Every structure is written in C-alpha cells, then in structure tokens.
Amino acid sequence: MSIKKEGGKERLKEQKKTREEKLFSKDISVENANLYYGDFHALKGIDMYIPAERVTAFIGPSGCGKTTLLKCFNRMNDLVPGCRVEGTFTVGGEDIYKSKDVTSLRKRVGMVFQKPNPFPMSVYDNVAYGPRTFGIKKRAELDEIVERSLKQAAMWEELKDRLGKSALGLSGGQQQRLCIARALATSPGIILMDEPTSALDPISTAKIEELIGSIKEYTTVVIVTHNMQQAARISDKTGFFLMGELVEYADTKDIFSDPKKEQTKRYIEGRFG
Amino acid sequence: MEKNSIKEKCGKLLFAATAALCIAAAAAIFVFIIIKSVPALAETGVGEFLFGTTWAPDANDVYGQPLAGSYGILPMLVGTLVATVCALAVGGTLGFFTAVFLSYYCGGKVKAVFTSVINLLAGVPSVIFGFFGIKVIMPLFNALSPTGNSSGLLLTSVILGMMIFPTVASLSKTALEAVPSAYFEGALALGATRDQAVFRTVVPAAKSGITAAMILGVGRALGETMAVVMVAGNSPQFIGGLFTSFRTMTANIVLEMGYAGEVQMGALFATGGVLLVFVAITVVLLSLVTSDKKTKGRGGKRRGNFLLNGRRACFAGKVCGFVSAAFALAFLAALIIYLLVKGLPHISTQLLFGAYEYGGEISILPSVAATLMTVGISLVIALPLGICAAIFLNEYAGSKNPFVRVIRGAIDVLSGVPSIVYGLFGAVTFVTLLGGNYSIAAGALTISVMLLPTVIRATEESLRAVPMSLREGALALGAGKLRTVFTVVLPSALPGIIAAAILSVGRVMSESAPFMFTMGSSIQPMPEGAMSGGTTLAVLLYYLSGENLYTDEAYACACVLMFIVLLLNAAAEVMGRLLQRKFQGEKNVNKKRGRKRALERAKENA
Numbered sequence: 001m002s003i004k005k006e007g008g009k010e011r012l013k014e015q016k017k018t019r020e021e022k023l024f025s026k027d028i029s030v031e032n033a034n035l036y037y038g039d040f041h042a043l044k045g046i047d048m049y050i051p052a053e054r055v056t057a058f059i060g061p062s063g064c065g066k067t068t069l070l071k072c073f074n075r076m077n078d079l080v081p082g083c084r085v086e087g088t089f090t091v092g093g094e095d096i097y098k099s100k101d102v103t104s105l106r107k108r109v110g111m112v113f114q115k116p117n118p119f120p121m122s123v124y125d126n127v128a129y130g131p132r133t134f135g136i137k138k139r140a141e142l143d144e145i146v147e148r149s150l151k152q153a154a155m156w157e158e159l160k161d162r163l164g165k166s167a168l169g170l171s172g173g174q175q176q177r178l179c180i181a182r183a184l185a186t187s188p189g190i191i192l193m194d195e196p197t198s199a200l201d202p203i204s205t206a207k208i209e210e211l212i213g214s215i216k217e218y219t220t221v222v223i224v225t226h227n228m229q230q231a232a233r234i235s236d237k238t239g240f241f242l243m244g245e246l247v248e249y250a251d252t253k254d255i256f257s258d259p260k261k262e263q264t265k266r267y268i269e270g271r272f273g
Numbered sequence: 274m275e276k277n278s279i280k281e282k283c284g285k286l287l288f289a290a291t292a293a294l295c296i297a298a299a300a301a302i303f304v305f306i307i308i309k310s311v312p313a314l315a316e317t318g319v320g321e322f323l324f325g326t327t328w329a330p331d332a333n334d335v336y337g338q339p340l341a342g343s344y345g346i347l348p349m350l351v352g353t354l355v356a357t358v359c360a361l362a363v364g365g366t367l368g369f370f371t372a373v374f375l376s377y378y379c380g381g382k383v384k385a386v387f388t389s390v391i392n393l394l395a396g397v398p399s400v401i402f403g404f405f406g407i408k409v410i411m412p413l414f415n416a417l418s419p420t421g422n423s424s425g426l427l428l429t430s431v432i433l434g435m436m437i438f439p440t441v442a443s444l445s446k447t448a449l450e451a452v453p454s455a456y457f458e459g460a461l462a463l464g465a466t467r468d469q470a471v472f473r474t475v476v477p478a479a480k481s482g483i484t485a486a487m488i489l490g491v492g493r494a495l496g497e498t499m500a501v502v503m504v505a506g507n508s509p510q511f512i513g514g515l516f517t518s519f520r521t522m523t524a525n526i527v528l529e530m531g532y533a534g535e536v537q538m539g540a541l542f543a544t545g546g547v548l549l550v551f552v553a554i555t556v557v558l559l560s561l562v563t564s565d566k567k568t569k570g571r572g573g574k575r576r577g578n579f580l581l582n583g584r585r586a587c588f589a590g591k592v593c594g595f596v597s598a599a600f601a602l603a604f605l606a607a608l609i610i611y612l613l614v615k616g617l618p619h620i621s622t623q624l625l626f627g628a629y630e631y632g633g634e635i636s637i638l639p640s641v642a643a644t645l646m647t648v649g650i651s652l653v654i655a656l657p658l659g660i661c662a663a664i665f666l667n668e669y670a671g672s673k674n675p676f677v678r679v680i681r682g683a684i685d686v687l688s689g690v691p692s693i694v695y696g697l698f699g700a701v702t703f704v705t706l707l708g709g710n711y712s713i714a715a716g717a718l719t720i721s722v723m724l725l726p727t728v729i730r731a732t733e734e735s736l737r738a739v740p741m742s743l744r745e746g747a748l749a750l751g752a753g754k755l756r757t758v759f760t761v762v763l764p765s766a767l768p769g770i771i772a773a774a775i776l777s778v779g780r781v782m783s784e785s786a787p788f789m790f791t792m793g794s795s796i797q798p799m800p801e802g803a804m805s806g807g808t809t810l811a812v813l814l815y816y817l818s819g820e821n822l823y824t825d826e827a828y829a830c831a832c833v834l835m836f837i838v839l840l841l842n843a844a845a846e847v848m849g850r851l852l853q854r855k856f857q858g859e860k861n862v863n864k865k866r867g868r869k870r871a872l873e874r875a876k877e878n879a
Binding site for chain 1: 277278671740742743745746747748749750751752753756760761764765
C-alpha cells in the first residue's frame with residue numbers, strides 16, 4: 001500500500017518536473033493563427049517559430065498587426081472586447097489559449113509598453129509588485145529580488161538610495177528601464193516589448209538597447225519597433241508584417257541585406273510605410 | 274489558482290450587486306410613494322386631486338368615510354411650475370452668460386476665482402439661501418410691494434434662480450469648453466468679431482450641453498424645498514402677482530407632514546408622486562438631449578437661427594457675460610459678509626458648548642452631536658456601497674451592456690429625486706423599519722441612499738482619470754483584476770475618492786428636508802444614541818429662523834454652518850485638483866496650451 005503510494009508520488013513528482021521544464025522553455029511557436037476584431041481580420045494565417053534567448057523584432061507599417069500578434073503571446077488581447085483568436089500559440093511549451101491560467105502565463109511572459117507606465121508608488125514597490133502578486137511576502141526575499149532586478153536593468157547604482165521615492169519622479173528613460181526591471185522581477189522566460197523606445201530620447205534609447213542586449217542572455221525578447229535601424233542593431237531575427245500577414249521572417253542580417261520579397265525590400269528601402 | 278478565479282468571480286458579483294442596489298433603491302422610492310398615495314387618490318379621485326382648486330385638508334378624514342376636507346393641488350402644481358420657469362429665467366440666463374464669460378472672456382487667475390465662486394455657491398445649503406432671502410432680500414423688496422410684504426413669486430424666483438445658477442453655469446461651461454477650438458478659429462478666419470465667433474459658432478455648437486444644463490437646473494428648482502418654504506409665503510392659493518403668497522408642492526409636503534391626518538397624509542404622498550413624475554420627465558428629456566447624435570443627421574433644414582446675430586447684439590452678449598459673472602461674485606460676497614457681520618459677534622461659548630434649555634438659552638451642541646453622528650453613519654454606509662458600485666461601472670461593465678444602462682438610469686433618477694421625497698421615503702421605510710420612532714439612524718439611512726449617486730459619480734470620475742496603461746501594466750505582471758483594482762487603480766484614484774467623501778459630508782450637513790420626518794420634526798435635545806431623535810445644524814437653523822425669538826442665535830448658527838460647508842467644499846476641490854495633477858496627461862496640457870495659444874492668436878486678430 002505504502003510502496004504503491006510512494007511510487008505514485010514519485011510519478012507525480014516526475015510529471016510535475018517535466019511540466020515545469022516545459023514551462024521553463026523559452027520559445028514561442030505559432031501555427032495558423034488568425035485574429036479578428038469583430039469583423040476585421042487583423043491577423044491572417046500566421047506561422048512562425050521564435051527561438052529561445054534571442055531577440056526577435058517585428059517590423060511593418062502602422063496597423064499591420066505586429067502589436068496585435070505580440071499581445072497574443074501574453075493574452076493581453078483578452079482585454080479587447082470583440083476580439084477572437086484562432087490557431088495554436090505554444091508559449092513556453094504550453095498551448096496558452098487552451099489553458100485557463102492567464103496569470104501564471106503573464107508571470108512567465110513579461111511585457112513592456114510603449115509609454116512607460118510605472119505605478120504611482122515607490123520604486124521598491126513597483127519592482128516588488130509582480131513577486132508580491134505571486135505570494136512572496138518576506139522582506140528579505142523581496143529585497144533580494146528588487147536588488148537583482150534593478151541590477152539586471154543596470155539601475156541599481158542610480159536608484160539604490162531612492163528606493164522609497166515615488167517612481168513618478170524619475171525621468172522618462174529611467175521610468176521605462178524601471179518598467180523593464182519590474183517585468184524582470186518575476187523571472188520571466190520571455191519579455192515582450194511594444195515599441196519600448198518610441199517615447200524616449202536617443203540617449204535613453206541607447207541605454208535600453210544596451211539593456212536588451214544583456215537580458216537576452218537569459219531571456220527571450222520579442223520587440224515591436226517602428227525604427228528599422230533599431231531592429232537591425234539589436235535583433236537576431238526579424239519578421240516583416242503587412243496588412244495582417246507575415247510577409248517575410250528570417251535572420252536579421254539576411255532580411256536587411258538580401259530581402260527575398262519585393263514588399264520587404266520596398267519597405268526597408270523606405271518607399272512606403 | 275482555482276481559488277483565485279473563484280475570488281475574482283465573487284468580487285465581480287459583489288460589485289455588480291452593489292450597483293444593482295441603485296436600481297432597487299430607485300424602484301423602492303417609486304413603489305413606496307405610489308403604495309402610500311393610491312388610497313388617497315382613490316378617495317378623492319385622480320381628476321379632483323390634480324385639478325381641484327381648493328386645498329383645505331381636514332385632519333380627521335379617514336379612509337372609507339365621507340371626506341370633510343378638499344384635496345386639490347392645482348394651485349400648488351401651477352405654483353411649482355411658474356416658480357420653476359421664473360427661476361430658470363433668472364438662474365438660467367445668469368448661468369449661461371457667466372459660462373460664456375468664463376470660457377471665452379477671461380483666463381488665468383480671474384477664471385480660477387470665478388470657477389471657485391461657482392463651486393462654492395453650489396455648496397451653500399438651501400436653508401442658508403432661504404435665510405438670506407428672508408433676512409436680506411425680503412426687506413429690500415418690501416419697499417416695492419403694495420402690501421409691504423414681499424414674500425411671493427418675485428422673491429422666490431430670485432432665490433431659486435441663484436440656487437440653480439451654479440448648476441447651469443458650471444455645466445454650460447463644460448459644454449462650451451468641449452467645443453473644438455477649430456470652430457472658433459474658423460469663424461475668426463471668416464472675419465467674424467470675437468463676440469460673433471463666440472455667440473454664432475461656439476454657442477450653437479454647445480447647444481445640447483447647454484440645454485442639458487438648463488434641464489438639470491429645472492430639476493433642481495422643481496425639487497427645492499426649504500428655501501422656498503422660507504420665502505414663498507405658503508398660502509395654498511393661485512399665484513396672484515409678484516408679491517402675493519403662494520405655495521409649491523414641495524412646501525406643501527414639508528408644511529403639513531408633521532401633523533397630517535390619514536387622508537391628508539396620503540394626499541401629501543400623492544403630491545410627492547406628482548413630483549416624481551416631473552423628475553422622471555426631466556430625466557427622460559435629459560437622456561434625449563444628451564444622446565442627440567442621431568438627430569444631427571437632418572442638418573439640411575437648419576437655418577441660421579442664432580441667439581444673437583449682428584456685431585452689436587453679440588457685443589451686448591459679451592457685456593451680459595461680464596455683468597452676470599460680476600453679479601454672481603457680488604452675491605456670494607454679500608452672503609458671506611452679511612452672515613459674518615451678523616453672526617460672528619453672537620458666537621459665544623454658551624452657543625457652542627452650553628446646555629440647551631427649552632425656552633431658555635440656545636446651544637448648538639446637541640445639533641453638532643446629531644450632525645456628526647448622521648455624517649458618521651451615512652458615510653459608513655454610502656461610501657463602501659458607492660465605491661463598489663463605481664468600480665463595477667467603470668472597471669467591469671461594458672458601456673453597451675443593457676444592465677449597465679438600467680443602472681445608469683437608476684442613478685440619474687436617484688440624483689434627480691427631490692430631497693423632500695427622500696424624506697417621505699425615509700419616513701415610510703426606515704422609520705417604520707426601526708420601530709416607528711424618529712431616530713438619527715433612520716435619518717442617516719435615508720441620506721445614505723441620497724448620497725449614493727454623488728459618491729458613485731465622483732468615484733467614477735476619479736477612476737476614469739487613472740490611465741489605462743497602469744491597469745495594463747498590472748495585468749501584464751500577472752495580477753488578477755481584483756488585485757489590479759485594489760493595489761493600483763484605487764490607490765491612484767484616492768484623492769478623488771477622498772473628495773467624494775468630503776463632498777458627501779458637505780451634502781449631509783447642508784441637507785435638511787430629508788431629516789424633518791425621519792429624525793424629529795421639532796428641536797431635539799442632546800441625542801443619547803443612534804436610536805434617539807436629533808436635529809442637524811441645517812434643520813436647527815430652519816427652526817430658529819422660523820421663530821423670531823432667536824434671531825441672533827440663528828445668524829450665529831448660519832455662520833457656523835456656512836463656514837463648515839464652504840471649507841469642506843473647498844477641501845474637496847483641492848483634492849480633485851491633486852488628482853488631476855497626479856496624472857496630468859500630455860493631452861490635457863496640450864489642449865490647454867492649444868487653447869491659450871488660440872486665444873492669444875484670436876486677440877491679435879481682433
């Protein structure tokens with residue numbers, strides 16, 4: 001009786017372990033994805049594989065569906081009324097639209113928005129928000145997480161003396177990096193960035209690009225950008241979107257030096273968009 | 274995780290339930306008033322009640338017996354309507370022109386000062402308006418009256434007009450400022466003068482908003498009770514002229530509820546029912562006016578039908594704007610200075626902290642205690658309910674949801690119901706429920722229902738001011754909706770919610786009609802607990818000003834009440850501004866700057 005039980009326990013443990021391993025994988029694959037906003041067909045038959053621990057950039061003119069696709073990966077589209085998603089999205093080994101657990105998905109997939117959106121609380125509380133959401137209450141543990149996240153975001157030195165100050169007092173660039181630190185605090189395997197530098201000055205932009213280069217060592221980054229030089233500078237792979245379709249998806253150096261499709265070429269050369 | 278989703282569902286259900294409570298409250302008011310008035314209507318006949326010209330109730334009339342008195346409210350119906358129209362003529366005109374002045378002819382500090390003046394006037398308790406009416410304006414008018422007594426239509430119109438003035442002015446101002454500056458610039462570019470651009474382009478574009486402001490003003494005038502009772506003279510007869518005594522429906526209720534017989538009581542409830550019908554009409558009109566997007570399509574037929582047309586006429590409009598604004602400022606200043614001069618010298622320690630003796634020394638201490646208890650109890654009830662309902666409306670419900678529409682309708686109705694009708698409602702529900710005796714608890718429960726729309730609207734406004742990106746940020750970190758609401762949205766909206774609380778305190782302090790038949794209809798001694806009767810400060814002022822024995826004490830009491838209420842309103846305004854500053858979105862800044870620039874450009878052009 002007891003042996004059986006123990007065997008069962010062990011099997012359960014093993015199952016759990018493989019599930020966890022799967023969840024810790026950091027890649028994304030999309031199969032035949034279609035998305036509708038009411039009657040509007042916003043994403044048309046997207047298939048793509050986003051590799052782990054690389055930077056993948058989405059480029060394309062406004063309204064081409066790149067942000068829409070990005071927001072599918074952590075199901076932020078659920079907030080849009082009348083939004084319907086078809087197809088399979090496997091994020092970190094899990095079919096995310098089959099699972100009901102949106103919160104744990106968002107813990108594993110962090111997001112940084114176009115405009116910095118620090119909460120109106122202290123720097124510390126901002127970074128600790130995610131961990132606290134998932135039940136971490138011990139001060140020591142939180143301290144450690146906050147320090148680690150701010151160090152990862154290369155802000156520890158500038159902020160360590162003002163952790164208790166309101167985050168709204170920081171400059172725009174600092175606020176955005178704080179938001180990245182906040183996203184890093186839940187140790188996500190994947191971070192989604194929706195035009196993270198479009199509201200910032202060139203110097204802050206350079207800092208954030210540098211930051212992206214350092215966090216890709218342990219995290220997958222998917223970034224939407226309007227700035228093609230930025231895509232070329234920081235990404236490993238680039239996808240070009242047009243009218244809801246993925247026109248071309250390849251290694252960044254290939255896409256910028258030798259685009260296969262006429263539309264990609266015209267866009268990259270700046271003839272439209 | 275399962276546990277979390279259950280928690281989320283429970284939260285949503287709880288919020289929805291509190292919002293649904295508004296529907297229940299609005300329905301309950303109608304149902305109880307109707308139930309209480311049907312027997313009386315059956316006894317007198319609906320036609321005889323509505324169109325009978327004599328109101329001579331007999332307190333001994335009971336149901337099922339032949340009636341000795343007669344119960345026709347036509348004189349009071351006419352009185353209410355005429356007084357409302359005259360008040361609109363005074364307050365509506367003043368309000369409109371002041372709004373034009375504020376939005377297009379002044380800026381910076383002048384504008385800030387006048388905006389505060391309007392907000393402060395909006396907060397002045399109606400008993401103070403009435404008190405000011407009998408003590409200051411009436412003696413002035415007495416000289417004009419052939420009988421030497423000027424209580425009647427003219428005095429009532431002026432007082433009621435000044436009471437609806439802030440409503441009309443601030444809402445019209447919002448409507449005028451919402452007109453795109455491109456219209457204004459377009460008119461200037463065609464060679465219109467500044468005045469013409471304002472009166473021929475901007476004002477017509479803001480028409481629906483201004484009409485809505487007028488309708489809300491009408492609603493307030495219809496339902497006003499205490500100030501009218503003090504200045505109208507109150508004989509139940511048809512209006513005979515500017516200086517003859519007349520009675521409104523609200524006054525009818527407040528004057529006779531205290532000692533009414535069975536049928537008489539029913540007839541008073543029926544009077545309340547007629548008021549409710551008027552409220553329903555204004556709410557429907559309002560929703561028609563504010564949703565007239567559909568009717569805009571018929572454009573073609575419209576001809577240049579402007580309020581003012583030529584250069585001179587428009588210039589005259591501008592002058593009216595200056596005069597109205599100056600008049601409003603002068604009125605508030607006169608009110609404050611007069612009360613200060615007359616009241617301050619009589620504020621003594623006996624008055625503030627002494628013992629109250631019947632027929633002897635007056636003290637406001639029992640009233641202060643009763644007021645504080647009422648404020649405390651009603652806040653504990655109304656704030657959580659109102660905040661939860663606002664959370665449901667703003668965070669959970671889509672605007673197209675039919676359930677939400679019904680809730681919004683119910684909130685509109687609740688905010689339109691006259692305070693005296695709340696008094697009737699409280700008398701049949703809470704007083705009965707709490708054992709049939711007048712008590713502070715019953716009064717507090719009544720005013721809690723009345724506060725709901727105030728709290729809900731103010732909270733909703735502050736929730737709307739919280740940027741969407743903050744919610745997205747929290748959700749993207751894996752926080753559930755409840756956690757997002759409680760850790761990010763509510764704390765961000767805190768100044769607005771505090772403002773709502775302060776406004777509510779001011780409202781409880783300044784209301785008097787709902788307390789007359791729930792907390793005691795004569796001056797009460799020191800309350801022993803929530804279950805004993807009480808007299809709030811505003812009600813005390815009403816009683817004192819009715820008896821000519823305690824004039825000095827009445828002034829002192831008015832002084833105290835006025836300044837507490839004004840302080841509270843000023844505090845609420847400051848909190849509101851704090852909230853704005855907290856999230857001063859770039860949009861707003863740009864809009865303001867854009868307008869300023871446009872005005873500067875306009876000045877050069879003109």
